Amino acid sequence: MNVPTNPKAFLQWQDNIATHLTDVQILTSSGRTIHAHANILALASPVLERMLEQARRCSNSSKRVIRVLGVPSEAVLSFIRLLYSSKWRPYDKEEGEEMDKHGFHLLALSHSYRVPWLKRACESGLAARLCADTALDAMKLARWCDARRLYLHCMKVVAKDLGGLQSTESWRFIQAHDPQLELEILQFIQEWDLRMKRMRRRKEEQGVYMQLMQVLECLEHICTEGCTNVGPLDVDLTSKSKGPCSSFSTCEGLQQLILHLPLCAKKLVPGKCIHCKRMWQLFRLHSSICVRPEPCKVPLCKQFKLRMEREGKGDDEMWRLLVKRVDLARFMACLEKRKRPEEVCRKLANCRDRSCFVNSHQRRK
Template sequence: MEKYGIHLLALSHVYLVPLLKQKCTKGLAQRLTIENVVDVLQLGRLCDAPDLYLKCMNLAYKNFKAVESTEGWKFLQKHDPLLELQILQFIDEAESRKKRTRRHREEQSLYLQLSEAMECLEHICTEGCTSVGPYDMEAGKQKGPCNKFSTCRGIQLLIQHFATCKKRVNGGCMRCKRMWQLLKLHSSICEQPDVCKVPLCRQFKLKAHQERRGHDSRWKLLVRKVVSARAMSSLSMPKRKREEEPREAIDSHGIRSFRL
């Protein structure tokens, strides 16, 4: 196979010896190097050996800078520009797939983070956590750190800022806008707004119902993605137990009170 593998593959293809062709294809694939990959690639195309052809393409893609400096590549540029174009197209498509996969992973990570933020927001508003809890919880009665405290702590800080910020009335505070968006996102996901203890949940739900025709398609997509991420996350961890509480009053600013 070391000496005559290429010749045997060509002969097995021409004389229709499938078992020999299969063995040659497997043997050559195991002996691919940067120096011979272009030659074997040409042979794989001519002999209709798709597995060998694809393996050569992948090797050329992963080591393209090194392959470019080989004699086989220089010969290819002069005598087989069509194959050169096919290799470059394969590399371009592989890079595009890689970018799409990376972008998809980043998006999924964001949706999972938002899902966790929703869980922490509900947890804080229902049960309380360290420094922030629902308005009807006595001071000092909040629970200790939860198992998602790194996220929960960030939400608590955001709530504390939101409750005291003077700029949010005029919409001039980015942190308050983030909190506002989290509350709106929660309302879009919540299925029990009448008993929910998260601030403004029912109000956002009613407003969305009244302005149904003005719904942003991108916002709908975000809501679906976060719901999907939450469903996937719930498969790997037990759901937090929630007790139904009667809906409490809204303060004069339309914001539910917290115990800080």
């Protein structure tokens, strides 16, 4: 059934398909009468189905009358049209204009008459059109209609601009008549600030773990392939024609630490040289996450592994947590380097198109 999206065209369409077949009259607050079909309304809404059944029992005529009050007649007409079409077109211009005009009324109607798909569409449409001026009104309506997604979105909008909203009439009305909602808003803002602080702290910690992971990758790169000044014994750095690596800013500082370690006179004194201590910790951290079955070229990797096997779980809790976080950061970095599924599908489609073109060209020859 192709239902027109324009309300005026919908009325003409109803008249053209034979008004005498409609067996329901919907009365609005302004006294306007809208004709509809009972079967379509009953299938779309269980509440309307019960209302139609009650109207059939109370009336002896073939025409059943139900009342939809509390909203403008244009909103009721849009609601009936959407029940006929049973879908919402978010990218349609005319339906977007309807959402701008009657979005709040459609949300209330979809909640009152239990039309879940229309309720979800109204939540998404109102959330996309929400601004600071209408956030408090939309929040009160979302609270009444049990629209949790819209309620949470309104809370986020209010939390971003609470200082500007406190001077509005809606906020003064909430303070005077709904202190429970005011308390919920203030509690949400407090929890939102704490959540943002935790997220910033986690991002900073994740950045530290990513830096440690990059340092460990540079350490393996230096001990396996060699870089500008430092490399393994079996690699001749003077004959290498390539320049600095892509992570040379990190690799250069690590090379200085490696060159400092054998020349430092305080490296055997515990806790005296900070640079040597950092280098020992990097060697230990590498051995804790190294999973290579063959002999590793990083110095002291095998010795630290044998020490950990001999001592068992002798590491403290903080060190095990550090190893776990760095290992997780390395795993996440490996996932980011992998090709995305859509990129793989796009390349596969291009290869298939190219192969089809080549095969057709060969067949023509």
